[in-house]
Amino acid sequence: MIHFLEVSNQVLFFYYLLSNLAYLMMLIIALKTSAAHLRHLESIPLHWIKGSPLAPPITVLVPARNEEKSITTAVRNVLDLDYPQLEVIVINDGSSDGTLQVMQQEFRLRLVRAVYVQQVTSAPVRGLYRSDVDARLLVVDKEPAGSKADAVNAGLNAATSPYVCIVDADSVLERDALLRIMVPVLADPKRVVSVGGIVRVLNGSEIEGGRMRRVRLPRKSIEVIQVVEYLRAFLIGREAWARGNMLTIISGAFGVFRTDLVLAVGGYRSRAIGEDFDLVTRLHRYLLDRGADYCIEFVPDPVCWTEVPSDLRSLGRQRARWQKGLLDVLWPNKDMLFRPRYGRIGCLALPYLWLFELLAPVIELGGVATIILAACFGILSGAFCLQFLLFGYAFATVISIGSVLQEELTYKRYNDWQDVARLLSYCFLEHFPYRQLHMIWRLQGVWQYLRGDLVWRPMKRQGLQSAGTD
Amino acid sequence: MASAFETFRRLGPAAFVVKAIISVIVADVLLLGFIMLRRTYRKRYFAKRDARLFEIRERWDALVSGEIPYATWRAKPSDRQLVETMVLDAFEVAGPEESARLLKFMRASGLVEKCISDARNHQGWRRHRALVALGRTRAPEGIPALAEGLRDRNPETRLAALRGLGQMACPEAAVEILNWIGEAGLVVPALPLQSALIQTCAERPQVLLPYLQHAGVSVREVLGRVLGEVATPSLGTEVLQFAEDSLPELRAAAARALSYVEPGLAVNVLSALARDPVWFVRLRAIVSLGKLGDRATIPFLLNGLTDSNRLVRLRAGEALADLRIEMVSIFEEVVAMRDRYGLHAYLTAVENAGLQAKLEAEIKAIGRASNQVKEILLEVLRTGKAPLDQPRPEEKVSTAAASR
Numbered sequence: 001m002i003h004f005l006e007v008s009n010q011v012l013f014f015y016y017l018l019s020n021l022a023y024l025m026m027l028i029i030a031l032k033t034s035a036a037h038l039r040h041l042e043s044i045p046l047h048w049i050k051g052s053p054l055a056p057p058i059t060v061l062v063p064a065r066n067e068e069k070s071i072t073t074a075v076r077n078v079l080d081l082d083y084p085q086l087e088v089i090v091i092n093d094g095s096s097d098g099t100l101q102v103m104q105q106e107f108r109l110r111l112v113r114a115v116y117v118q119q120v121t122s123a124p125v126r127g128l129y130r131s132d133v134d135a136r137l138l139v140v141d142k143e144p145a146g147s148k149a150d151a152v153n154a155g156l157n158a159a160t161s162p163y164v165c166i167v168d169a170d171s172v173l174e175r176d177a178l179l180r181i182m183v184p185v186l187a188d189p190k191r192v193v194s195v196g197g198i199v200r201v202l203n204g205s206e207i208e209g210g211r212m213r214r215v216r217l218p219r220k221s222i223e224v225i226q227v228v229e230y231l232r233a234f235l236i237g238r239e240a241w242a243r244g245n246m247l248t249i250i251s252g253a254f255g256v257f258r259t260d261l262v263l264a265v266g267g268y269r270s271r272a273i274g275e276d277f278d279l280v281t282r283l284h285r286y287l288l289d290r291g292a293d294y295c296i297e298f299v300p301d302p303v304c305w306t307e308v309p310s311d312l313r314s315l316g317r318q319r320a321r322w323q324k325g326l327l328d329v330l331w332p333n334k335d336m337l338f339r340p341r342y343g344r345i346g347c348l349a350l351p352y353l354w355l356f357e358l359l360a361p362v363i364e365l366g367g368v369a370t371i372i373l374a375a376c377f378g379i380l381s382g383a384f385c386l387q388f389l390l391f392g393y394a395f396a397t398v399i400s401i402g403s404v405l406q407e408e409l410t411y412k413r414y415n416d417w418q419d420v421a422r423l424l425s426y427c428f429l430e431h432f433p434y435r436q437l438h439m440i441w442r443l444q445g446v447w448q449y450l451r452g453d454l455v456w457r458p459m460k461r462q463g464l465q466s467a468g469t470d
Numbered sequence: 471m472a473s474a475f476e477t478f479r480r481l482g483p484a485a486f487v488v489k490a491i492i493s494v495i496v497a498d499v500l501l502l503g504f505i506m507l508r509r510t511y512r513k514r515y516f517a518k519r520d521a522r523l524f525e526i527r528e529r530w531d532a533l534v535s536g537e538i539p540y541a542t543w544r545a546k547p548s549d550r551q552l553v554e555t556m557v558l559d560a561f562e563v564a565g566p567e568e569s570a571r572l573l574k575f576m577r578a579s580g581l582v583e584k585c586i587s588d589a590r591n592h593q594g595w596r597r598h599r600a601l602v603a604l605g606r607t608r609a610p611e612g613i614p615a616l617a618e619g620l621r622d623r624n625p626e627t628r629l630a631a632l633r634g635l636g637q638m639a640c641p642e643a644a645v646e647i648l649n650w651i652g653e654a655g656l657v658v659p660a661l662p663l664q665s666a667l668i669q670t671c672a673e674r675p676q677v678l679l680p681y682l683q684h685a686g687v688s689v690r691e692v693l694g695r696v697l698g699e700v701a702t703p704s705l706g707t708e709v710l711q712f713a714e715d716s717l718p719e720l721r722a723a724a725a726r727a728l729s730y731v732e733p734g735l736a737v738n739v740l741s742a743l744a745r746d747p748v749w750f751v752r753l754r755a756i757v758s759l760g761k762l763g764d765r766a767t768i769p770f771l772l773n774g775l776t777d778s779n780r781l782v783r784l785r786a787g788e789a790l791a792d793l794r795i796e797m798v799s800i801f802e803e804v805v806a807m808r809d810r811y812g813l814h815a816y817l818t819a820v821e822n823a824g825l826q827a828k829l830e831a832e833i834k835a836i837g838r839a840s841n842q843v844k845e846i847l848l849e850v851l852r853t854g855k856a857p858l859d860q861p862r863p864e865e866k867v868s869t870a871a872a873s874r
Contacts (some may be wrong), residue, residue, distance in 0.1 A: 039595035043602040043630050047562070053699055054665050112821045113814060113854040117780065135822060160781070187629070188659040387488060394494035401501040408505050420509065424502060 005374040012367030013388065019356050020395045023232075026240035027402040033243045034235070034300060034410045041301070046179045049186060050082055056189070057085035057161035058178060058256065063151035064169035065093040065144070072106045074169045077210030079134050083178040088137045089158050090169075093151035094123075094144025108132035109139055116140075120267030122153035148252065149268030149275040156267050159259055166276075168253040171306040172202060172212060180302035181256050184295075191295045194257045194283060196242075196250030197302035198234045200413065201227045203310060212305055217419040222315060224426045225434050226308045232403040235300060235410075242298035246349040248284065250296070252276035254304030261286070273454060274325020281329050284345045285336060301411060316441040323445030324454065326358050361442040368436075393431050400427035519548070526552055534571060540579040554581055558606045573609055582609045589615045589634075598630035605634025610642060617646045621654075628658055636666030641677050644670035648681045656688045667696040675700040679708060687717065694719035698754070701727030713739050718748040725751060729758035736762060741770045749779040756782055760789025768796070772803055775812030783811055787819035797825070798832045798847075805850050805857065813856050826851070 049055055060078050064071050071090070078088050092100045103109060109129035116125060123145035131137035142154045152166055163185070167173060177197060184192045204218030217224055241247045250257075252275060262268075265282045272278040280296065287294045309315040330353060336346045337354070371388070374380040404423050407413070414420055448454075526549070532538050533553070543549040557572055564572060576582045585607055588600035601619045604612040616638070619631025635643040647666055656663070671678055675697065682693050694717060701709060705727060712724040725743045728736040736758070743755035756774040759767040767789070774786030790800055804816045820826055833847050846857050 036595070039599070040626075042595070043598045043633060045562075048633075048665075052665055053668065054661055110821075113817050130822060132824075160784070186661055186665075189661050190659065387491060391491045391494065394491055394498065398494050398497045398501065401498055401505075405501055405505055408508065417509070420505065424505065 002377065002379055005370055005377065005379050008367065008370040009374055009380060012363065012371065015363055015367070016392045017395075019360075020392070020399065022352070022356065023236065023396075023399045024402075026236050027399060027406070029243050030236045030239035031402075031406055031409070033239050034406060037300065038410060041183070044183060046082075046176055049179045049182060050084060052084065052186075055084045055182065055186065056163055057087065058083060058163045058165050058182070059087040059089055059155075059159035059161040059259070060165045060167055060178075061152055061155035061159065062088065062090045062167050062169050063093055063148050063155065064090055064095065064099055065148075065151065066095045066097045066099060067169040068095070068097045068099045068102050070170050071099050071102055073207065073210045074167075074171065075103065075107065075137065075210075077172050078167060079137060080175065080210060081173060081178050082176050083182075085161070086136055086178070087159070087161055088134075089140060089155045090137070091140045091142060091151040091155045093142060093148070093154075096144075100139070100141055103139055104129070107134065107137055107139075112138075116158050119157050119263050120153045121270060122150050122157060122267075125154060128158065145270065147270055147272070147275070149272050149278075150270045152275070153267040153270065156259070156262060162259055163256055164259050164262065165254070165256045166252060167304065168306060171199075171253050171304050172207060172210065173254065174212060174303045174305075177254070177302035177304060178256075181254075181299055184297040184299060185256065188295070191293060192297055193261050193287065193294045194250060194255065194280065195297045195299055196238065196247065197254045197256075197298075197304055198238075198300050199230060199251045199253045199304050199306050200234075201230055202305035202307045205305065215413045216416065217414060217422055218310070220310055221426070221429070222312060223308060223310055224422060225430055226315070227423060228400055228403065228426050228430050230308075231407050232400055234298075235406045236399070236403050238298045239300055241349065242296070244344060244348075245295055246344045247296045247298055248280055248345065248349050248353065249274075249277045250280050250298075251304075253306045254302070257283075271454075272325070273321060273328045273449075277325055278329045281333055281336075285333065285342070288342050288345065303411075303413070312437075316437075316444070319438060319441040320445035320448060323358075323361070323442040324449040326353065327446060327449045330354060330358055358446075361439040361446065365436075365439050365443060396431040396435070397427055400430050519552070522549065523552055523556075526556065530556070534575045536575065536578060544579065550581075550584075553579075554584075554603070557581065558603055561606055561608065569608065573607065576607055576609065582607055582611065585609075586612055586615045589619060598626055601627070601630040601634040602637070603634075605637030608638055608640070610638070610640065613638065613642055613646055616643070617650065620646070620650045625658065629662055632658060632662055632666045636662075636669040639669045639672070641670065641674045644674075644677050648677065651689050651692075652681065652685065655686065656692065660692050664692055664696055664699075667693070668699045671696060671700045675702060675705055676708070682712070682720070690717055691719040694723040696723075698723035698726035701730055703730045705730070707731065707735065710739060713743060718746070718751050721746060721748070721751045722754040725754035725758050729761040733762045733764040733766065737764065737766050737770075740767075744770050744774060749777075749782060752777060752779065753782050753785060756785045756789060760785065760792060763793065765793075765795065768793070768800065772800070772807070772812075775804060775815055776807060776809045780811075780815075783815040784818070787812075787815035787817075788822075790816060791819035791823045791825060794825070797829050798836055801829060801833070801847060801851070805847060808856055810856050813850070814854065817851070817854050 060081070062074060062078060064074075067074070075088065075090055090103065092103070109131055111127050112130040113128070116128060123143040126141045126143065129139040129141065131139070138158060140154050140158050142151065145151070156164060165178065165181070181195050181197045184195050201218065201223065203220075203223045204216045205212060206214040206216065217227060238247060255276070257279075261283060262279070265279070265286045268275045269278050269282070283296070309318050330350065333350065336342045337350055339346045371380065371385055375382055375385045401424065404420070404427060408420070414423060526533065526543070529538060533543070543553055557576060560572055561569060585600060585604040589597065589604045589612070592600050597619070601616060604616060613635070616631045616634045619627055619634065622628055622631070632647065635647055644667060647663070647670065651663070667678075678693055678697050678700075682690060682697065685693060694712070697709070697712075701723070709724045709727040709731075712720040713728075715721055715724070721743060725740060728740055740755045740759050744752050744759065746752050746755065752774070756771065759770055771786045771790050775783055775790070777783050777786065793800070801816070804813055807813070820829055830848065830851060833844055833851065836844070850857060
């Protein structure tokens, strides 16, 4: 027992050290990459893309299920985007509220017989509607299938552009987001098959007419902590992974994909829990199997603002679902691990996800338990135990503050002094007690998945209207 | 009592952890301090910069006309940078007269020389920025410096030079780019190259023709696409030579360019291209036939409705709907074809163009057809289903078709 505790403590120490060192390395890479990206943008004014006849058409897919509160704002926001050739397809996924009726009223929809060829599997379509207000808007009304993936697939079948951009109906894109996200595609359309943008927390900010009016930090602590989390995940994690062409996730809230490739891999997997992660992994597999020279990019400046859970219960459900999604993708793709054919994805990105994402709750919570036990048995001195935990805490805090620093040095969306001060103070709370809570939710997710509990539990949301003074 | 250092030494292995804790706490404090200091500094910097910007803006006309001696702002790097940025931004929205005035100012004040020098002597991102800025000045004397950038080893520098030359938007810049790809081949991604060539060849697309004849396959593909974008009536029948080219890109370019040629000459060639084995050539041909807007194109557009490619069918439907003439006759022919996909594409186009009510009214108004035919047509219009089990509308009056 004593020997086990000793080994366990050592394993946990190195695990924690390695995890934080990996993040520190990512922070350094991300700082460098962001600076290079900003300099690169200086030589590509966005209005050149806007006026370019070569900007490829994009279809924006907006899956919506029971979004009557926010759908009008979301659709108006997408239609107002700056992009030369745009088609917007809203997929009403069998909403039981007035989502379709609200759109019919607002955008004067009429039933049309637009071409709909079922290239990827989705539930039957009830009807297609074209807007009389804006001919670029098409609404696909379909039978409910209980997954966002199925709704996106229906949109893919109706899309006519070479690129599709998938956006959540509860999100707000900045006006130039599409121009910015297409910069890598335009620079090298043959290699760049997909691009992800940054997702930021909408709660607390002011929205007017579907557009961001003023960026503010949310009021609730639980929301502010998520701001720090999102900054760390996107500005450090995604930026660094993309630098090595090892990005395995493009957020379902905002990403651009080459339509032919998404169709080639069969669209979204209808029963996938983490459909965005699943799609990118399948794209990697498909392209690597064919030995393709390709690139999946992340661009940190096209911003998508999204509403995050504002109560613990909803947040817990969301994080448990994310963990289930992770397991749901990693397990079927375990054959990619350490196979030279899958290059860096198989040898670095996926093992990292297994070790530091999927197994993190088991190792960390188990580790804390063994430390406490070791301290009780007198194997570990109380002082050392405290020092070790303090070290882990302080190191992780450096990374969180680093993500705020990255934000400060580059995109600087939070202009208010108070907001920055609050953001910094929450960096100290993220690793205690939030992290431990987070680990419990993630452990719940693993447990639910192993039990076969794959039910999607609804989250309490305010809708875009309440995000500000619309 | 032992000193703190002595206690620290006695800690043994734990001392490492303590050191680590101290280091990370120091790192935390330094990061916090840096963020706060940087905020304060930037606040002051931007306040000063904005104030200076307003001052310069107030005296802008005097500055550009040279009334204010150049030496007053040129010596100060921050002022010089502000003026340069303002002039380059002004170029973006300036008309020909204003552009000439701004260019004169840039030459007289030495800013063009400075841009050329920066584009030649800087390294890394500074050089990239300088190359693009030089292009934005549209000063022809900058072309050699940009051409040097094209031949740089760094791909980013080559791209920046390409963007700069694209901004020049003159045939001389196009010649530089074309000479360079003639020497080096396709060493940059195709899209930025196309973009630069479209900008530079728009004024005189003829510059492309000699290169199109002698370039390698991959370069010809790109040039073909550029030709398709920049073709103007001035090219006349010169594009006809590419209608039978072995490269589908060039045939597509020819198809696109033919939309600017007189219909009498273009329809025959386009009708042949509309039967091309490659789908995007057919697509271009159908779109061009639609653009011609000529009655003579109707049979070929109707053929396009039965194409195996969905996009070709859709564009054919759109072109037919956009004609807005002989709607009933066209609809009759579409129904008579008994091609569900074609019918679907046509009806979609009619609906998207908001012409459904007009077509319905015209069907009801025709006097040459029996009630049965009218009913069939109205039923098809309403349901979108081809009358497969119903008698073919034999009474279809094909006077319009005969006239064609």
